[in-house]
Amino acid sequence: MASTMIAAAASSSMVATAIRTTRCSALPCLPPRSSSRSFPIKHVSLSESHRFAPLQIRASSSEESSVDANEVFTDLKEKWDAVENKSTVILYGGGAIVFVWLSSIVIGAINSVPLLPKIMELVGLGYTGWFVYRYLLFKSSRKELATDIEALKKKIAGTE
Numbered sequence: 194m195a196s197t198m199i200a201a202a203a204s205s206s207m208v209a210t211a212i213r214t215t216r217c218s219a220l221p222c223l224p225p226r227s228s229s230r231s232f233p234i235k236h237v238s239l240s241e242s243h244r245f246a247p248l249q250i251r252a253s254s255s256e257e258s259s260v261d262a263n264e265v266f267t268d269l270k271e272k273w274d275a276v277e278n279k280s281t282v283i284l285y286g287g288g289a290i291v292f293v294w295l296s297s298i299v300i301g302a303i304n305s306v307p308l309l310p311k312i313m314e315l316v317g318l319g320y321t322g323w324f325v326y327r328y329l330l331f332k333s334s335r336k337e338l339a340t341d342i343e344a345l346k347k348k349i350a351g352t353e
Contacts, residue, residue, distance in 0.1 A: 276282055304310050328338040 273279075303313065328334050
């Protein structure tokens with residue numbers, strides 16, 4: 194009985210060793226970890242800390258730069274009260290949240306396809322390069338882009 198248990202333990206340890214060796218042989222083995230000395234700790238002396246003294250920033254209690262939370266909330270409340278169609282704003286906000294959620298699902302599905310994310314990345318880089326060449330590289334095309342943006346702003350605002 195004891196010899197059977199010893200044989201079973203020996204065979205299980207041999208199987209575990211075989212599994213470990215096959216895992217290690219399938220992939221390249223990593224080198225052993227070096228000691229913690231590979232990242233030495235640098236001690237900063239007092240003279241070194243004084244070199245960076247002009248770069249230190251200190252907080253101040255200036256009245257002009259502080260933002261009051263009550264002021265922000267009252268401003269938001271005034272703007273919300275000025276909105277005429279509150280149901281439309283809520284509907285558009287909810288639609289935007291649903292759109293972001295659905296687009297994250299679609300992007301996750303696209304990322305799960307093996308080659309498609311890299312192709313989409315190349316398409317995006319190509320379009321970015323074209324956009325820079327078409328609208329941002331030359332002064333005349335930048336002016337054209339600015340007029341197109343202004344026309345779009347007027348169209349959205351309804352002033353056109």
